[in-house]
Amino acid sequence: MALGPSPARPSWGGWRGASYNSTRMSGPSPRRLRLLLAGLIAGLGVLVTSIPASANGLSLIFPDPVSPNGHRIYDLYVYISYPAIAIFLGVEVGLLYIILKFRRRHAEHVGKDIHGNTRLEIVWTVIPTIIVAVIAVLSFVELQRDFSAEAANANADMTVAVRGYQFNWTYKYQEPNRTAFTVGDTMVVPVDKMVHMTFDSDNVIHSWWVPALTGKTDSVPGYTNQSWIKIDKDALSDCRGGGARDTATGGCKWHGECAELCGAGHSSMQIDVLGVSQEQYDRWAAAQRAKPQDGKKPPPSPTPTPTPSY
Numbered sequence: 001m002a003l004g005p006s007p008a009r010p011s012w013g014g015w016r017g018a019s020y021n022s023t024r025m026s027g028p029s030p031r032r033l034r035l036l037l038a039g040l041i042a043g044l045g046v047l048v049t050s051i052p053a054s055a056n057g058l059s060l061i062f063p064d065p066v067s068p069n070g071h072r073i074y075d076l077y078v079y080i081s082y083p084a085i086a087i088f089l090g091v092e093v094g095l096l097y098i099i100l101k102f103r104r105r106h107a108e109h110v111g112k113d114i115h116g117n118t119r120l121e122i123v124w125t126v127i128p129t130i131i132v133a134v135i136a137v138l139s140f141v142e143l144q145r146d147f148s149a150e151a152a153n154a155n156a157d158m159t160v161a162v163r164g165y166q167f168n169w170t171y172k173y174q175e176p177n178r179t180a181f182t183v184g185d186t187m188v189v190p191v192d193k194m195v196h197m198t199f200d201s202d203n204v205i206h207s208w209w210v211p212a213l214t215g216k217t218d219s220v221p222g223y224t225n226q227s228w229i230k231i232d233k234d235a236l237s238d239c240r241g242g243g244a245r246d247t248a249t250g251g252c253k254w255h256g257e258c259a260e261l262c263g264a265g266h267s268s269m270q271i272d273v274l275g276v277s278q279e280q281y282d283r284w285a286a287a288q289r290a291k292p293q294d295g296k297k298p299p300p301s302p303t304p305t306p307t308p309s310y
């Protein structure tokens with residue numbers, strides 16, 4: 001079968017032509033961009049307002065701290081986060097403004113080249129460097145203040161040695177002139193007492209974190225990290241900071257989790273700290289001392305069966 005002459009292939013300029021190019025260059029209409037911007041802002045608003053409502057203490061916003069070092073970490077979080085949010089919004093709004101204002105309106109339009117503008121390049125290098133340096137200094141000061149051995153040991157009323165296992169925690173209580181004892185499950189401490197804490201691990205790296213009390217502290221095999229807590233006395237009145245009332249003791253229980261992925265049972269490494277009055281604590285500690293201490297590992301918490309992903 002004879003094929004006729006193939007139709008002439010339209011040239012770029014002819015087939016799509018000027019009308020295509022002008023449509024393409026003009027981009028979305030300002031109305032559509034305004035709608036997009038409104039949608040973005042609304043979405044961001046919903047996200048931000050829904051964060052504090054998250055249950056189970058799993059919130060992107062820190063709970064109200066109930067220990068002085070928790071307060072300082074909270075303050076540091078605010079000092080860093082609020083300017084970061086302001087910078088983020090400033091950059092995004094500036095970006096949208098520039099996209100709208102300086103968009104390519106005509107196919108022939110060639111924008112001004114700003115490559116090689118030394119002054120501009122110095123400014124956008126120096127400003128972020130200063131910001132990162134300020135964050136580093138503030139963070140380092142806080143680490144020295146609350147996580148150094150000296151700070152953690154200062155005026156300690158008692159020491160609790162926290163040890164991570166796969167997948168559980170134990171707490172060894174050491175008080176001056178008292179018999180030491182070890183418990184698993186809940187860590188019980190008297191409020192308004194300086195509790196020095198040490199952290200190590202039996203196996204892999206874990207991280208002990210109760211956001212209302214103190215920062216994440218890694219428990220590392222063969223190495224001892226240190227921190228401390230001193231739960232505010234008046235925190236027992238309202239269990240603030242996401243605490244739950246413990247009806248048996250009248251104390252408050254603050255919740256946390258292992259913050260270092262440590263194996264298949266990582267999600268089961270929950271943490272509970274029960275703050276009680278000194279009298280309640282003395283009663284509880286006497287009962288623990290009366291129990292036989294066999295020095296064994298705690299029973300492992302249930303380990304989820306790893307399921308292969310396909």
Ligand SMILES: [Cu+2]
Nearest residue numbers: 206258262269
């Ligand atoms: Cu862990």
